[in-house]
Amino acid sequence: xxxxxxxxxxxxxxxxxxxxxxxxxxxxxxxxxxxxxxxxxxxxxxxxxxxxxxxxxxxxxxxxxxxxxxxxxxxxxxxxxxxxxxxxxxxxxxxxxxxxxxxxxxxxxxxxxxxxxxxxxxxxxxxxxxxxxxxxxxxxxxxxxxxxxxxxxxxxxxxxxxxxxxxxxxxxxxxxxxxxxxxxxxxxxxxxxxxxxxxxxxxxxxxxxxxxxxxxxxxxxxxx
Amino acid sequence: xxxxxxxxxxxxxxxxxxxxxxxxxxxxxxxxxxxxxxxxxxxxxxxxxxxxxxxxxxxxxxxxxxxxxxxxxxxxxxxxxxxxxxxxxxxxxxxxxxxxxxxxxxxxxxxxxxxxxxxxxxxxxxxxxxxxxxxxxxxxxxxxxxxxxxxxxxxxxxxxxxxxxxxxxxxxxxxxxxxxxxxxxxxxxxxxxxxxxxxxxxxxxxxxxxxxxxxxxxxxxxxx
DNA sequence: GAAATAGTGTCTCTTAGACACTATTTC
DNA sequence: GAAATAGTGTCTAAGAGACACTATTTC
Numbered sequence: 001x002x003x004x005x006x007x008x009x010x011x012x013x014x015x016x017x018x019x020x021x022x023x024x025x026x027x028x029x030x031x032x033x034x035x036x037x038x039x040x041x042x043x044x045x046x047x048x049x050x051x052x053x054x055x056x057x058x059x060x061x062x063x064x065x066x067x068x069x070x071x072x073x074x075x076x077x078x079x080x081x082x083x084x085x086x087x088x089x090x091x092x093x094x095x096x097x098x099x100x101x102x103x104x105x106x107x108x109x110x111x112x113x114x115x116x117x118x119x120x121x122x123x124x125x126x127x128x129x130x131x132x133x134x135x136x137x138x139x140x141x142x143x144x145x146x147x148x149x150x151x152x153x154x155x156x157x158x159x160x161x162x163x164x165x166x167x168x169x170x171x172x173x174x175x176x177x178x179x180x181x182x183x184x185x186x187x188x189x190x191x192x193x194x195x196x197x198x199x200x201x202x203x204x205x206x207x208x209x210x211x212x213x214x215x216x217x218x219x220x221x222x223x224x
Numbered sequence: 225x226x227x228x229x230x231x232x233x234x235x236x237x238x239x240x241x242x243x244x245x246x247x248x249x250x251x252x253x254x255x256x257x258x259x260x261x262x263x264x265x266x267x268x269x270x271x272x273x274x275x276x277x278x279x280x281x282x283x284x285x286x287x288x289x290x291x292x293x294x295x296x297x298x299x300x301x302x303x304x305x306x307x308x309x310x311x312x313x314x315x316x317x318x319x320x321x322x323x324x325x326x327x328x329x330x331x332x333x334x335x336x337x338x339x340x341x342x343x344x345x346x347x348x349x350x351x352x353x354x355x356x357x358x359x360x361x362x363x364x365x366x367x368x369x370x371x372x373x374x375x376x377x378x379x380x381x382x383x384x385x386x387x388x389x390x391x392x393x394x395x396x397x398x399x400x401x402x403x404x405x406x407x408x409x410x411x412x413x414x415x416x417x418x419x420x421x422x423x424x425x426x427x428x429x430x431x432x433x434x435x436x437x438x439x440x441x442x443x444x445x446x447x448x
Numbered sequence: 449g450a451a452a453t454a455g456t457g458t459c460t461c462t463t464a465g466a467c468a469c470t471a472t473t474t475c
Numbered sequence: 476g477a478a479a480t481a482g483t484g485t486c487t488a489a490g491a492g493a494c495a496c497t498a499t500t501t502c
Contacts, residue, residue, distance in 0.1 A: 011235035012273045014316065049236045055305045055316060078300050079318055081279045092238065092279060094303055138362075141443045157454075163442060171442065172492050174456070179490080183444035198453025199499035208448035216446065217464070218387060218395065219365045220407035224432030381481075396465050398483070403464085422480025423472035441491070 014049040015090035016062050017125060019132040020071060022112055023102035023149050028165045029112035030129065031067070031100075032119060036109070042119040043087050044128060045110065049094070059096055068107040071098035072148035077135050084123035095128050097135055099148040137166055147206040153189060155201035156180070184209035238273040239314035240286050241349060243356040244295060246336055247326035247373050252389050253336035254353065255291070255324075256343060260333070266343040267311050268352060269334065273318070283320055292331040295322035296372035301359050308347035319352050321359055323372040361390055371430040377413060379425035380404070408433035 020031040033043045045066030049058045055076070063070055074096060081092040106112050113119065118129060139145055146162040147154075160176050180186060187207035194200035244255040257267050269290030273282045279300070287294055298320060305316040330336050337343065342353060363369055370386040371378075384400050404410060411431035418424035 012238045012275050012277075014236045014238060049316070051236050052315060053236075054307065055303065076302050078302055079279065083278065091276060092273070142446050144447055155454085167440075167442070169439070173454090174493090175491050176442065177455080179442060179444055182490090183447065185444050185447055194500065196453085197451070197501045199455080201454055215393070216391075216443070218391070218400065218403060219440070220403055220409055222366050222440065223368055223407065223409055379481085397481090398466090399464050401482080406463095418473065420480090421474045421478070423482080425481055 011051060012092055013088065013090040014092045014094060015046050015086055015088045016049055016058055016096055017093045017128050018045040018062055018066050018096050018098060019128060020045070020067060020098040020100060021132070021136065021149065022100040022104050023162065024112045024114070026161060027114045027116070030115050030118065030132065031106060031110050032113045033110050041122060043121060044125045046088065048088055048090065062096060063098070066107065066110070067098065067100065072101050073143065073145065074098040075139065075143070077131070080127055080131070081124065084127055086124040087122055093124055093128060095131065097132065099145065101151045102149060103151065133166070140166055144206060153191065153203040153205055155193060155203060157201055235275060236316055237312065237314040238316045238318060239270045239310055239312045240273055240282055240320055241317045241352050242269040242286055242290050242320050242322060243352060244269070244291060244322040244324060245356070245360065245373065246324040246328050247386070248336045250385060251338045251340070254339050254342065254356065255330060255334050256337045257334050265346060267345060268349045270312065272312055272314065286320060287322070290331065290334070291322065291324065296325050297367065297369065298322040299363065299367070301355070304348065304351055304355070308351055310348040311346055317348055317352060319355065321356065323369065325375045326373060327375065357390070364390055368430060376429055377415065377427040379417060379427060381425055
């Protein structure tokens with residue numbers, strides 16, 4: 001702890017790994033860089049973090065190169081990097097969570113892969129992919145995660161399906177709508193959508209009105 | 225594969241910054257490296273992440289060098305690093321949240337600083353310190369954050385005080401105890417502690433019995 | 449009309465918080 | 476006894492989920 005300023009030799013190889021989710025046919029999907037040739041493994045989109053480049057700049061480059069566009073939402077999450085190898089050889093991976101709305105095109109060289117049927121990834125990126133969904137779940141209370149996975153106009157049934165996908169359990173329809181109503185988060189449009197059979201559903205848009213209490217209750221039951 | 229491997233030139237300077245909290249006189253405190261000489265700024269404990277060293281190894285070194293011991297709990301949180309300067313010159317800081325039980329000694333060269341009265345830090349570390357408490361708050365539902373800030377034996381009033389410190393609001397005594405009871409998280413000891421006036425309080429220890437539902441309700445009211 | 453999906457009204461059960469109390473200590 | 480802190484019993488209000496329904500579409 002004597003020398004405060006480390007030599008350049010202490011620089012570490014850092015990669016930014018992209019966990020970009022979207023919806024496809026009612027399933028949660030992850031953006032994967034396709035195997036280009038025989039023997040080359042599928043991988044998550046990634047870029048190196050070059051020396052002297054600010055994190056946000058590198059993240060922007062990751063989005064431009066890998067998504068061809070800005071995601072509807074993104075957040076940097078905790079770094080990982082022990083033991084498991086990365087395609088770049090980087091000893092450290094910074095995970096970038098990103099969301100694209102349902103129906104977004106996969107850029108050339110990539111494809112949307114159902115999270116239930118991912119191809120084999122390298123060890124590091126396999127860990128990353130395992131972290132992705134729980135990380136999304138952790139954030140959906142505080143960030144409009146579900147809304148960013150949907151197009152601008154959506155039905156309440158679609159929104160509920162997204163919540164159910166992310167939480168991995170069924171929700172009660174009446175309760176879900178009551179809570180949503182109470183939060184003043186969505187705005188009804190003067191538009192209806194009919195899909196196959198059944199009564200057409202009214203379309204809504206995300207339009208948060210008031211910041212509510214934010215008085216999160218204490219929860220002990222997730223501990224242990 | 226080899227075409228993907230970036231040159232060593234893309235290595236980045238990475239620092240691990242330590243946000244180590246404890247309790248002192250009923251206040252939440254943060255471990256600060258004291259100003260050694262005139263003109264040298266106070267700073268959070270940190271170490272560089274050297275090339276080729278695994279993250280967990282570097283974290284362990286951070287703990288040994290800065291805390292002189294292992295913290296009661298720790299977690300790596302999202303990296304920061306835009307614009308704001310770091311004492312090391314590193315362009316990237318990985319924040320390591322750590323907790324020490326109430327009454328822990330500050331190692332030589334460091335001191336516990338009430339979070340309400342922190343000394344001036346560099347720009348990067350000031351951002352880090354601002355992130356610390358909300359990050360703790362985010363984790364206290366899922367990790368035994370409050371329990372790790374207390375010694376092994378504690379009273380329920382002390383536990384409630386920690387929750388109130390972290391949440392920044394008063395809690396209802398009967399409700400707090402009812403919920404705690406229902407979660408089966410603590411175990412009563414056959415010991416009581418008398419402090420000044422008033423009825424002596426029974427001591428408890430953290431001893432999670434059953435993993436409960438984990439059925440987190442959907443919350444819309446933190447969005448917007 | 450049958451099937452399917454959208455959307456709502458009401459009941460119950462759980463729980464957070466308010467209130468009011470009892471219990472045990474020091475002074 | 477007064478003051479202070481620990482700990483508890485009961486009521487109320489809000490919310491989640493169950494249930495049962497109505498509404499509107501395609502076939």
